Amino acid sequence: MMAVRKRSENCGPKSSKVSFPIAMATPRLLYSTVLARSFHSCRSKVSQKWNCMHRIKYSTAVAVEPPLDSYASLSAGNKIRGYTILKVVPVSELNLVSVLLSHDETNAKHLHIARNDKNNAFGVSFRTTPMDDTGVPHILEHIALCGSTKYPVRDPFFKMINRSLSTFMNAMTASDWTLYPFSSQNKKDFTNLMSVYLDAAFNPLLQERDFRQEGWRLEHKDHNDPSSPIIYKGVVFNEMKGVFSSQHAIFQEAVQNNLLPSHTYGVCSGGLPLAIPDLTWQALREFHSNHYHPVTPDHLDIIENSVLKHYNKLEQDTSVPLQPRWAEPRRVKVSCRHNEMLPDSNKQTTVAVSYLLTDVTDVYESSVLSLISSLLVNSETAPFYHSLIESNLGSGFAPVCGYENSTRDTWFSVGLEGIAEGSVEQVLNIIDETFKKVANEGFPQERVDALLSQIELSTKHQTSNFGLSLMMSLNTMWNHDADPTVGLQVNEIISRFKKEMAANPQYLQEYVKKYFIENTHKLTVEMSPDEHYEEKQQELEAAKLKSMVDRLTAADREEIFTQGKVLAKAQMEEEDLSCLPTILKTDLDTVGVKTRVxxxxxxxxxxxxxxxxxxxxxxxxxxxxxxxxxxxxxxxxxxxxxxxxxxxxxxxxxxxxxxxxxxxxxxxxxxxxxxxxxxxxxxxxxxxxxxxxxxxxxxxxxxxxxxxxxxxxxxxxxxxxxxxxxxxxxxxxxxxxxxxxxxxxxxxxxxxxxxxxxxxxxxxxxxxxxxxxxxxxxxxxxxxxxxxxxxxxxxxxxxxxxxxxxxxxxxxxxxxx
CATH class of the missing domain: 3.30.830.10 (Metalloenzyme, LuxS/M16 peptidase-like)
Known part of the structure; x- marks a missing residue:
């Protein structure tokens, strides 16, 4: 399970990706319980759920046995198993047909992707919008995977690993959504995993014991010795301490929190270590009831019978408003620990300039800005590669660099890391001058052509995890109520772009002037190491812990000792796993796939x-x-x-x-x-x-x-x-x-x-x-x-x-x- 925040598109020649609607942006931070994620997930370089039916979304990408032509009989307005079809969109460039449906009783939305692909994928996505730094969506993601009504065992996801033929199993938390995805090539296994995932998402036990294990708790350092010191423990608590030991994580969090401060992006959805102990079990349960509610995919009957029939439409607004624009640019300075592994101890400052751009639901505008971002920073021929990297002022682009489309308002950042503190103003001047030069001169046509060729190639290049990639790439825009089928139609977007370029030779330059030179919603973040940073963080944690421990009564201390022993015992107990589904020999394909070479x-x-x-x-x-x-x-x-x-x-x-x-x-x-x-x-x-x-x-x-x-x-x-x-x-x-x-x-x-x-x-x-x-x-x-x-x-x-x-x-x- 992982807590994820999607990361800005990689800068420089190491990546040729474009953050197009269906081109995946690289996850910025992944925190996960299974792997090691960098934002807010269970263990894991992007989770949120909704508590209203119309906010909950199930997205699927499934292999279909009938030919895609059979979907031609479907049309908007058709009724299927309690659903109304909203839209049927064939997408020839991706060899698929998308079907968007709405559940009649709950208004839950479901996107079904029909494609001749053996690797079936399924996901349940919730809009989760925390308003504080306690990491509630991240901790909830962990606890939802600690047992459910139908499968009351610890970590059913982990227990399913040796009962499944899955090609992917995880969960992830981003800044404003939580996603529970899986994929499998076996039909029986797919059904089994769907049952486990749906029950975990909608019927988790949410026991206080699991909250203490996964979130945070006070416990004796030695749970068998009541005289040992009482300290903080907890999976997410310790995970996030590890996350923010990274200079990159500190910088990335500072940029997003300060560029989009008015709503959920102004807080850390993964949880700040000093704020996590402020979260209560009751607050977590309330967050679940307010943010976890249903929507749907294919297998409509399974979802209807196991989930949707138990819910009514819930009208609760969890939408994320657009960030109010600033009249003047802002500047922030943050500190980090000194990294002794870096070659030059005197060059550990990072600086970046970020610009708030457009609404992510405006697919065309966002796509054009993504293209411009790639032209600005991707490859050795990009203007910022020439002006910043080849200046030799730093060791590379700043950790937040390129186009970021994982939030309601998209944004762009550019800067350098590994610079001397005295070089900050020089870097900022270079950024301003580079934008002016691009606005005046534009981009060479051969670079634009090369980028369009990359998009064409990436559309045709389809990997084994196509369904999961599609799910992740569409999730943010759909999370904010955009039509996900629009994001699939790459050819239409490119066609419009080419027409605009042909009609106006200054087309891209006008974008650069509007969104960068004339944009007053501009944030400069500077980060420099503080040799006492670790010591200060430890002092703050110690002071918070002392404040909590000093308030404990004798009865409280006895209860903490007892709970510590109970938790330790529960963690060691063997469980009856017979309730979990499995696959039998008869469920396996008897004929292997042979590939001629x-x-x-x-x-x-x-x-x-x-x-x-x-x-x-x-x-x-x-x-x-x-x-x-x-x-x-x-x-x-x-x-x-x-x-x-x-x-x-x-x-x-x-x-x-x-x-x-x-x-x-x-x-x-x-x-x-x-x-x-x-x-x-x-x-x-x-x-x-x-x-x-x-x-x-x-x-x-x-x-x-x-x-x-x-x-x-x-x-x-x-x-x-x-x-x-x-x-x-x-x-x-x-x-x-x-x-x-x-x-x-x-x-x-x-x-x-x-x-x-x-x-x-x-x-x-x-x-x-x-x-x-x-x-x-x-x-x-x-x-x-x-x-x-x-x-x-x-x-x-x-x-x-x-x-x-x-x-x-x-x-x-x-x-x-």
Whole structure:
């Protein structure tokens, strides 16, 4: 389960995503009980529920056995099992039909997506709008998963893991919604999980014991020793302390809270550690009754019988109003802890400027602003990459950067992290001047064309988790009562955009002037480390704890001791899990799916070609052997993989290379690949994995880009190399606070096998330490020399041991050759 806040679209060349209606924005913060999320969820880089029927929404993406043509018989106004069809919208570019329905009795809304996709997905979404920092929606998400009326066992989600064939199970809390999604390819399993999810969402037990376990409690440090100190405990309490140990989390929270201060976005939905102990069990139960109520998907009869027939329409306004606009810009300064892992202790200040933009329910306006955001910050050819990143004032873009469409009002941020405190005003001047330059000069047409090509490719590129991605991308706009089917119609949005561009050559420049240069709802946030930050936070927590403990009576203390022992005992008790549904052997498919792979050899290299209905997209994968790479070069492999497509190649400098990659492909990437044989742990495959994809019509330029990298890679620009190294180190260091458990597991396993040792060297804390030392080393020429040696070893035909192309036509073999 996870608490999530959607994050602004990633800045810079590491992401080519556009926050289009169906293009997922990257989650900003994920807090989750299962994984490690960064906002407000159970354990987990976006949850809210509604308590009125017309606010509760169920969204589904389900594989359909009847052909999509059969949905043509449905039309608005038709009645189905207590529902009225509001809209039927075929979307040819996504190969689906969307059906929007309303439940007659409760006004609950349901979106059904019909598509020939075996991976069925289902989700229940609630609008959850907290008005304080106690983290009530986040804690509620945790507790809802601690047992329900029909399934009264601890953590039924976790218990279902070994009873299910699910391809995804979790829950997540964002700033203003909570979502309970799952997916499965097995029909019986899908029905089982739907039953568990619906009962958890609408009939949770919400026991006080679970509130104390998942939220917060006072308890003796040693629950068996009444003389030990009384301290704060609780899953979410400790989770959020971990979240806000991150400089990024502090900065992101400060930006949203101060840019949108008038309503729910002015508070932390995940919960601030110092505010969480103010939440009571009674307040949590009231929040559930006011925000958790139903809506619907396919399987209408299941939802009607198990949920909706027990509810009446509930008229309670949980809508989020638009943020009142400011007449003057504002400025805020916040503090954070000092990060001793960063290379330069004197450059740990972050500054960003944020602009409030438009209503997220205005799909076209939001889409245009998303496009402009991508043109401003994404790729090495973006104006802010040139003016900010290449200034070498900082280590990278600020953690909040790009277009943010996960709130009612969308917004844009841009700035730098890893700068000297004295450079703040210089950065702010650069931001202002860059906007003025763009407003005067506009964007090169080739960049606009490349971005539109990326959108076309992303529409055709459909992954195995298509339903879940669709659910997440539509959830915010639907949460605010927009028509979700509008967000599916990408071609219509692009068509209108092209017409506007053709009619007005100043179209994008006018947007830049309106929303950035003339926009007075502008917030500047500056964050600098305070060497006493941790100490001050500990003092505030200690003072709050002392205030609560000092008020305890002798009876209170006895009750705390007793409750601690009861909770500890309950956590260790074995449970009867027979009430949980499971799948039987008869529910399994008896015939496996066979995929034909044609294998041949070209000049001594094994080539695999797989014919699949890829929607005119070609996928390329290649493994190049690095087992014989000298040991002193192997720690440099992650750096080599990171920079190999960002330094230029052949006749292209790095900017020209970036532009061609964006124009013709979905990106070129390299990564190390380490795996051991299941029968012999000492037999380890050591390789570099190269991958890319493109539209069928662009396969030639895609392979030309790879050919240049193989034959004429440029690694001599030590200035460029140094900048990329520093940016990479900053990203890795900042990942430790939210992925610390993964680094710890990798490090602890490093002595168990050769494969694990290599994984630690290449992607563990050992690698972070190694790169940090490199970034502090002035001998960049030596580093460049080592990278050239790696290129000579791995970027040649003799190192290739597997080459794969997945396409719609085997006739591509000649192109591959």
């Amino acid at each position: 044609d294998t041949t050899t070209l000049d001594g290299v094994e080539v695999q070609l797989c014919e699949q209905p890829t929607n005119e997209v070609v996928y390329f994968n290649l493994l190049t052997d690095m087992a014989d790479l000298p040991s002193h070069l192997k720690p440099f492999v992650p750096l080599f993989c990171s920079v190999a497509t960002k330094m230029g190649a052949g006749g292209l400098d790095y900017k020209q290379q970036s532009q061609r990659i964006a124009r013709y492909t979905g990106g070129l990437s390299l990564s190390h690949h380490i795996s051991s044989s299941p029968s012999d742990l000492d037999m380890v495959l050591q390789a570099i994995h190269l991958q890319s994809f493109c539209l069928k019509e662009n396969i030639t330029p895609m392979f030309e880009l790879w050919a240049d990298i193989f034959n004429k890679i440029r690694l001599e620009d030590v200035g460029r190399l140094s900048m990329l190294l520093k940016m990479g180190v900053a990203d890795l260091v900042n990942s430790v606070s939210h992925s610390g458990h993964q680094y710890a597991m990798r490090h602890s396993a490093s002595n168990l096998s050769e494969a694990n040792r290599l994984k630690e060297v290449l992607s563990g804390v050992t690698q972070i330490s190694f790169l940090k030392t490199l970034s502090e080393n002035d001998n960049q020429d030596r580093i460049a020399s080592y990278l050239k040696d790696i290129a000579q070893h791995v970027l040649n035909k003799n190192s290739l041991n597997l080459f794969g192309v997945i396409s719609g036509a085997l006739s591509m073999l000649s192109l591959v050759q």
